[in-house]
Amino acid sequence: MTAPPAAPTDRPRLGVGMVGYAFMGVAHAQAWRNAPRFFDLPLAVDMAVVAGRNEAAVRAAAATQGWRDVETDWKALVGRDDVDLVDVCTPGDTHAEIAIAALEAGKHVLCEKPLANSVAEAEAMAAAAALAPGVAMVGFTYRRVPAIQLARSLVADGRLGTVRHVRAQYLQDWIADPAAPLSWRLDKQKAGSGALGDIGAHIVDLAQFITGEQVTGVSAVLETFVRERPVADSSSGLSASSSSGRTGPVTVDDAAIFLGRMSGGGLATFEATRFAYGRKNAIRLEINGSAGSLAFDFEDMNVLHYFDAAEPAATAGFRRIVVTEPEHPFVGAWWPAGHGLGYEHAFTHQVVDLVGGIATGAAPTPTFADGLQVQRVLDAVERSAGADSVWTPTKEM
C-alpha cells in the first residue's frame, strides 16, 4: 500500500515567518511544529520562512528547525505573500520596528517579551496593533503553563476572594559567577534592561494575569553587583567557553526588587535576580486572598498548591495539585495523568491559542496593550529606582 496519508488540506493555511532563530526561535519553532501534532488547529500551519542576517547560520537553523525557506533581511520576510504571521524572536531593541512594519503590512504578529525596550516604543506598538487588521500577541509564554492557567481560573472563579498579597520571585544564577562573560543580554542598548526586563517582566505579567488586576504603583531598587565582565570571543549567545582577556561594562541591572500596589488594594513584592545561586529558573508565585491561597514554583512546574480557607481547620492544608489531569487546561492533548510536561509545552499552548484567535477573530491575550501595561510597570520601576526618595535610612542623621 503506497498511497500517501490524508493531509489536513481542508483547513485554511497560515504561513508563518519567524525573525530570529536563537534560544527563543528554537522554542517557537518547536511550538509551531508540535501544535498541529497534538491539537486540532483550525488553520494549517505552514512554517514558511525564517530570517537572520548570517545566511549560513540561518540556513542551518532552517534545516534544523523545519522552515521551508530563509531570508537574510527581515523586511523581505515581512513582505512575502506566503507569510500571514510574523513571529518576532529578536532582541528587544528591534521589536518595535519589526512588529509595527508587520502589522502595517497586514500580518498577524507574535512578539517575544518584553514588548519593547521603552514605554514609548510599546505605546507605538500598541497603537499600531489597535489600527491593524491582524492579531497582535506578546509572548508571555509562562501564562500557558497549565498550572498557571489553573491558578488564573481559580482566582477568576472567586476561589481566592479578595487578593491581599502577591509575592513573586524569578530567581536564576547564570551570571552569579563574575567570570560569566558579557552577552547581549547584559547590554542596555540591546536588552533595554537586565533582570528587570528579561525575567522581572514575566512575574509582573503573571501577577497581573493570575489576579486579573494591575500593578498601580511601585517602589523599587535596581542593582548591578558585577560591573565589569570578560568579553567573550562570541557575544551572541548565553554562554561562552573562551574569553578574549578583555573586559567590558555591564550596563543593565543584575537584580531588581520592588514593592507593588495592586489595583484591588493588595500588596505585592517582586524580586528578579540572576544572582540566586542554586536557583536555576525558579519562578515563584504565592497569592493570598480573603478566601484562600495559591503557590507555584516553576522548578516543580506541573504542580499548583491551593489552600481553601473554607475547609475545616482539622483537615485544611495546601493541596498539591498535580496539574496533569484531562480536566486541566491543555493537558488532555498530551499524555496520561502524571506524565508531566516541560518548559517547551507552554510555547505550543501559546501557538494553539494564537491560531485559534486568528481563526475566530477573537484577540488572544496577552495583547500588545497587555504588553504595554507591563512595560509601564517596568518603566515605573526604573523611575522609582532612580529616585533618591525611595530610601529611608534606619538611622536619622
Add this chain to the structure above:
Amino acid sequence: MTAPPAAPTDRPRLGVGMVGYAFMGVAHAQAWRNAPRFFDLPLAVDMAVVAGRNEAAVRAAAATQGWRDVETDWKALVGRDDVDLVDVCTPGDTHAEIAIAALEAGKHVLCEKPLANSVAEAEAMAAAAALAPGVAMVGFTYRRVPAIQLARSLVADGRLGTVRHVRAQYLQDWIADPAAPLSWRLDKQKAGSGALGDIGAHIVDLAQFITGEQVTGVSAVLETFVRERPVADSSSGLSASSSSGRTGPVTVDDAAIFLGRMSGGGLATFEATRFAYGRKNAIRLEINGSAGSLAFDFEDMNVLHYFDAAEPAATAGFRRIVVTEPEHPFVGAWWPAGHGLGYEHAFTHQVVDLVGGIATGAAPTPTFADGLQVQRVLDAVERSAGADSVWTPTKEM
C-alpha cells in the same frame, strides 16, 4: 531569496516503520520527529510508514504523527525495502511475533516493554536478536530520563559504594475507582499481566539499571482488588466515557508487591499498583549504599536527590540536584538550566542512543537480553505469588 534550506542529505538514511500508533505510538512518533531537531544524529531519520489494522484510523494517525505512508498489515511493513528499523508499539502479546519477523528480515528493532508476555517468548526474542544482524533494543524509556542517567553514573562511579537497599515504587491510581472500565490492559490475554508487567517491569528494569546488578530472587504477592468492571463501548483506549451496562472480569493483577535480593547482596522492595489514590505516575526509587544514597520521584522528574556519606555531619544532607545543567546527560541539547523537560523527552533520548548504536554498531542498551532478564524477574514474581509457601501467618495454628 527562495532557495530551499540545506537538507542534511549527507548522512545515511534510516527508514523507520512503526507498528501500532496509540499512546506508545504517539510518544515514539514524537521522539522520531524531535530527535533530529535537537541532536546531531549520524543517520537521517525517515519516518517511512506506520501500520495498523483499521485503515481510516491509521491514515489519520499517519497524518497527525508525520508518517509518509501506512500499512494495514504489519507483515507488509516488515517486508518493505524502505524500512530499516521496526518500532513495535503494540500490546505485549504480539511483540514476539513481530520483533522476531523483523529481526529475521534483517531489520533493526525497537520493541516496547515488557519485552514479551512470557519468559518463553522473551527467550525466543533474545535468541533471535543474538543471531540477527540488526540492533535490538527494548523500550525501557525511563532509563533515559536525565535524572536516572545521572543516578546510574553516580553508582557506576562508585559514589554509592556497595548497594544495601533498593526501594522501588510505581504508584498510579487510574483504576482505583471500581467504575473505571475494562480495557486491553486489564485482559491477561493481551497484556500478559496487570500492574506487574505494565509498571512493575519499569521499576525492576530501573533498579537493575541504576545499580548495575540483577534481581536474583523474589518473594511476591499479586492482588486484584476489583474483579469485575464495566465493559466500555470501546475497549481500545485507556479511558472510556460511556459504559454498556455489562461487566466483565479483570484477569490481571491490580497490584504487585515483592521483596528482592540483588546480586550484590543488597535487599530490595518493589511495589507496583494502580490503586494508590492521589499518585498519578509516581515512580519512586531510593537506593542506599555503603557510601551514599539516591532518591528519585518521577512526579518531580527533573530532580535527583543525592546524599554523600563522606560529607562532614554538620553540613551533610540530601542534595536536591536540578538535573537541567549542560553537564547533565542529554540536557544540553534542549534548553537553558532550570527549564525542565517532560515525560516525552526520554523517548527522544532513546531514539538518540538507538540511532547512535545503529550507526556505530555498538548495541545500545537495554538489549533484548536485558528485557529477558526483566521478564525472568516478572516470571519469578508470578511463580512466587502463586506459591502457598510465601506467607507465614502471624499466629501459629
Add this chain to the structure above:
Amino acid sequence: MTAPPAAPTDRPRLGVGMVGYAFMGVAHAQAWRNAPRFFDLPLAVDMAVVAGRNEAAVRAAAATQGWRDVETDWKALVGRDDVDLVDVCTPGDTHAEIAIAALEAGKHVLCEKPLANSVAEAEAMAAAAALAPGVAMVGFTYRRVPAIQLARSLVADGRLGTVRHVRAQYLQDWIADPAAPLSWRLDKQKAGSGALGDIGAHIVDLAQFITGEQVTGVSAVLETFVRERPVADSSSGLSASSSSGRTGPVTVDDAAIFLGRMSGGGLATFEATRFAYGRKNAIRLEINGSAGSLAFDFEDMNVLHYFDAAEPAATAGFRRIVVTEPEHPFVGAWWPAGHGLGYEHAFTHQVVDLVGGIATGAAPTPTFADGLQVQRVLDAVERSAGADSVWTPTKEM
C-alpha cells in the same frame, strides 16, 4: 508577698517509679515532668523513684531528671508503697520479669516497646495484665504524635474507605558506618532483635493502629550487612567515642523487609533499616484506601498529607495539613498554630492518656494485648525469614 502558690493537692496522687534512666528514661522523665504543666491531669504525678544498678549513676540521673529518690534494685522499687505505677525503660530482655512482678504487686505498668523479646514472654505479660488490677500499657509512643492521631481518626471516620495499601518504612543510618561500635542494641541476648524489634516494631504498630486492622501474614527477609564491629570501651550507650581495638559479632539484624497481608484484605510493605544513609529517623507511612490516601514522614513530623478521592479532579491533591491547630489532638495544650512540636511531646501525650486511663479505669491503648499482637508479627517475620521457601529464584535451575 511570700505565701506559696496553691498546689494542686486536691487531686489523688500517682506515685511513679521508673526502672532504667538512659535514652528512654530521659524521654519518659521529661514526659512525667511536662504532662502536669501543660495538661489538666486528674491525678497528681509524684516522680517518686528511679532505679538503676549503678548507684552513683542513678543518683546523678535522679537529680537531672527530677526523681525524689533512687533504688539500685528494681525489686525494691516495685515493692515501695509510694509507687503506684512502674515505668519500665530497660532493655527488652528484662521487660517480662519486671512488668509481671509489678502487675502482680498491684501496680500500673508502662512498658517500653517492644513488649518483650519473644512471643512467649509477651504472652505471659499479656496474661498477667489480664489478671491484674492495674493498667498495663506498652510504649508505642509514636501513636501519640498529633499527625498520627489525626491519621487514625481520618481512617476511623471512613475518610479512606477500604484500605488497599500500607507502605511503611523506618529508615535510620546510625550504624551504616562499619566503624560504628557494638552496643547492647546489637546483642541478641539483650535486644532480642535488631532493626526489626527496635524500629520495625514501631511501624508494625503504627500500620495496625492507623488502619484499625491486624497484619495476618508476612513474607520476610532479615539481613546483617556488617557482622563484626569494634567493641567500645563502654558498651552501655548508643555511641562510643573510643574503641578497644577488639571486635565482636553483631548478633541481630541490620535490616528487615517484609510483605504483609492486612486483616481487611489490603497489602502492606514494611522496611526497617539502620543502613539508609542520610535518613536519620524517617518513619514513613503511606496508606491508600478506596476513598483516599494518607502520607506521613517523621522527618516532617508536624505534617500529615491527605488525599480525598471525592474532590473534583481539577483541584484534587494531597493536602499538606500542618497539624498544629487547636482542633488537632493534644496540640491545643501547647503553642499557637504553626509553632511545631518535637519528638519528646509524644511521650507527654502518652502520659496524659495513661494517667487519664488510670483515673477513669478505661484501659488506655496500646494494651499489653496490643503489644503481644505486634510481637506475633515480629515472630512471624523471624520465622518467615528463616524459611528457605521464601525465595523464588529469578532463573529456574
Add this chain to the structure above:
Amino acid sequence: MTAPPAAPTDRPRLGVGMVGYAFMGVAHAQAWRNAPRFFDLPLAVDMAVVAGRNEAAVRAAAATQGWRDVETDWKALVGRDDVDLVDVCTPGDTHAEIAIAALEAGKHVLCEKPLANSVAEAEAMAAAAALAPGVAMVGFTYRRVPAIQLARSLVADGRLGTVRHVRAQYLQDWIADPAAPLSWRLDKQKAGSGALGDIGAHIVDLAQFITGEQVTGVSAVLETFVRERPVADSSSGLSASSSSGRTGPVTVDDAAIFLGRMSGGGLATFEATRFAYGRKNAIRLEINGSAGSLAFDFEDMNVLHYFDAAEPAATAGFRRIVVTEPEHPFVGAWWPAGHGLGYEHAFTHQVVDLVGGIATGAAPTPTFADGLQVQRVLDAVERSAGADSVWTPTKEM
C-alpha cells in the same frame, strides 16, 4: 534506700523573677525548667517568683509553671533579694519601664521582643544596659533554633561569600478572617505596631544575625486590611470564642512589606503578614551570596538548605541538612539524630546562653543594643510607609 538524690548545690544560685505569664511566660517558664535538665548550667536556676496583676490568675500560673512565689506588683518583684534576673514577658508598652528599673536595681534582664514600642524607649533601655552591672538580653528567640545557628555559622565561616540577597518572610493567617476578634496585639497603645513589631521584628533580627550585617535603609508599605473587628468578651488572649456584638478599630498594621539595603551592599526584601491563609508560622529566610545560598522555613524547623557554589555542576544542589546531629548547635543535649525539636526548644537554648553569659561575664547576644538596632529598622519602616514619596505610579499623570 531512702536518701535523697544529690542536689547540684555546688553551683551558685540564680534567682529568676518573671513578669507576665501568658503565651510568652509559658514558653519562658518551660525554658527555665528544661535548661537545667538537659544542659550543664554553671548556675543553679531558682524559679523564685512570677508577677501579675490578678492574684488568683498569677497564683494559678505559678502552680502550673513551677514558680515558688507570686507578686501582684512587678516593682515588688524587682525589689526582691532572691531575684537576680528579671524576665520581662509583658506587652511592649511596659518593657522600658520594667527593664530599666530592673537594670538600675542591679538585676540581669531578659526582655521579650520587640525591645520597646519606640526608638526613644529602646535608646533609653540600651543606655541603661550600658551603665548597669547586669547582663541585658532581648528575646529574639528564633536565633537559637539550631538550623538558624547553623546558618549563622556557615555565613560567619565564609561559606556564602558576599551576601547579595536576603529574602525574609514571616507569614501567619490567624486574623485573615475578619471575624477574628480584637486583642491587645491589635491595639497600637499596647503593641506599638501589628505584624511589623510582632513578627517583622523577628525577620529583621534574623536577617541581621545570620548575615552579620545591618539593614541601613528601607522602603516600606504598611497596610491594615480589616479596620474594624468584633470586641471579644475577654480581650486578653489570642483567641476568643464569644463576641460582645460590638466592634472596635484595629489600630495597627495587618501587614508590612519593605525593601532593605544591607550594610554589605546586598538587597533585602521583607514581608510580615497575618493574612497569608494557610501559612501558620512560616518564617522563611533565603540568602544568596557570592559563594553559596541558604534557605530556611520554620514550618520545617529542623532543616536547613544549603547550596555550595563550589560543587561541580553535575552534582550541585541544595543540601537538605537535617539539623539534628550531635555536631549541630545545642542538639547533642537532647535526642538522637533525626528526633526533631519543636518551637519551645529555642527558648531553652536562650536560657542556656543567657545563664552562661551571666556566669562568665560575657554579654550574651542579642544585647539591648542589638534590640535597639532592630527598633531603628522598624522605625524607619514606619517613617517610610508614612511618606508619600515611596510610590511611583505605573502611569504618569
